[in-house]
Amino acid sequence: MSRVSSQVVRRVFETAANRLDDPQKKAVSDYLAHSGTTADKHYRMKSLESIVMAAGLLKKLQKQKKSSAGPSGQEALGEGTSPQSVESSSHGDHCALPQPSLRQLVIDLERIPEGNNKVKFHKEFKSLLEKHPVTLSGQIPKMRHRRDTSEANQRKLYTHWAEKQLEMRVKHTREQFNRRRPTKERVDTWVKKQGWKCKAANISTEVVENWAPSGSEDRIMDNKQIQTLVKTQDWKGLHITQFEEKGDGIITTRTFKKGEVVCDYHGPVVSGKEGENIHKNTTGKETGYIFFFRNSKGQSLCIDAHSDRCHCHPDKRTFGRLLNHSKKNSNIKPLHCVVDKDGEMKDVILFIATKDLPVGEEVLFDYGVNKKYFNNEGSDLDWL
Structure with a gap:
């Protein structure tokens, strides 16, 4: 059932009341305009007779509006009611109208003032907010x-x-x-x-x-919690495990929501050229731990994570470097961010969940390379 406002109800009944004579129109109009505020100021509905008469008119008009439409598309007047009878009743004695029950009369009287009371309270609360x-x-x-x-x-x-x-x-x-x-x-x-x-x-x-990821990806590094996790590498909800065919990998120990930051790719940031030199002088097993990217200025950079331990966290195996590759089954994506660290802008690579991750699922991302990369050296890389 669709809801309508009290203003719409008033317009409907006022339009329907056009067929009544002038005294009856005024009674309906006063009844519809009645509220606690207007009663205090103008005492429009002084007479109980006026209240009962107006309520009766509205009840009769309501019944007529509910009648089914005839073949011509015009409203029927209701079963057993002729145009003559309506004409005579609308101009006849007020007392001849069917009287509503006391319970229905109370409901009818309270229905419109209730809406007005909400408007009144809204104004009062707005007034309170101006000072407090x-x-x-x-x-x-x-x-x-x-x-x-x-x-x-x-x-x-x-x-x-x-x-x-x-x-x-x-x-x-x-x-x-x-x-x-x-x-x-x-x-x-x-x-x-x-x-x-x-x-x-x-x-x-x-x-x-009711938690869910929110906010723009461009503002993720404004979050103090994320900044702390990047610094401490104390990411929760992840576990290093061994896979028979591909060695170390990462699985979840709690659920992650789509859009949530899972972890980062940790290591010193070097130039792209330096990264290429590191790649040439490392074994095939270590090559997969070098992350190439471009910053917001288009400069080629690289996160060097080929060492099993970084110098700033010598007692930890960071999660990012152990994430395995999958083009078809990837469930996270890398996101380049910049953070202001003591006046110096530092590049960070975060991993964002691209779907909801259940407990025990391997965390995978698309390395963005294929076997033709590295001057065809990729053909010898097992992880591809």
Whole structure:
């Protein structure tokens, strides 16, 4: 069933009321315009007789509108009703109209004011925000301030303001973990550091349960969490394992969402020419650990990861260099990023999941080479 606004309902009934005489039209118009505000200002519906008469007219018009359309496409007047009877009833005695039940009358009377009350509260809340805007660290407006805005709705203003602040805090928190799914404990810790006077669990539960990667890929390295992981190489959710035919590889130990950062390709960045020299002086087994790319200026560069351990993490085997190749079954893609490190722009290669990765799946990417590369030396490379 489609929803319609109270304004549309008014127009429909006012159009249908054109067939009535002038006193009846005025009664319907006053009834439709009735609200708590107008009643206080103008006392339009003073008489109970006027209320009952107007409700009866609307009920009768409603029945006529529900009648089925005849073959000519015009509205039927309803079973057993002739044009003459409608004409006579519309100009006849008001008391001759069928009277609605008390319950239906109450429903009819409350239906339109309810919509007006929502509009009124919206205006009150907007007025409150002008003096007490919702902020991440702000305090809920005091009772005296809420009562100055609306004596009747001060409690509702309290609840609504608090809900808006919670929404703002959840959104802000989610932005801190926009490319790596956090644990509830991690979010709790982050929220508590903000000094917000609230239950961290309310925010962390919402963030973790409804988490999904967000934000532009161009801004991924703005994320402090990703910067820390690139620096520490403490990527979670991955495990080094042995494959019978291809040796070392990486599998997932948790699920990853499409668009999530899985890990990076770690190693010193050198020029493309230097990378080619390293390639020529390394064995075929080590060749696959050199990652060639071009930066945003079009310069040819290379990440040299042919050594089993890097000088900055001598106690770790980094994940990126152990990722295996697959053109058909790749499930991650490399993304070149730049990060400002102490005033120096550094190049980073991140790996982004191209689909949801379940637990226990091997992480693969397309190296972008074939057996004709490296002056046909690729024909001797087993990983191709």
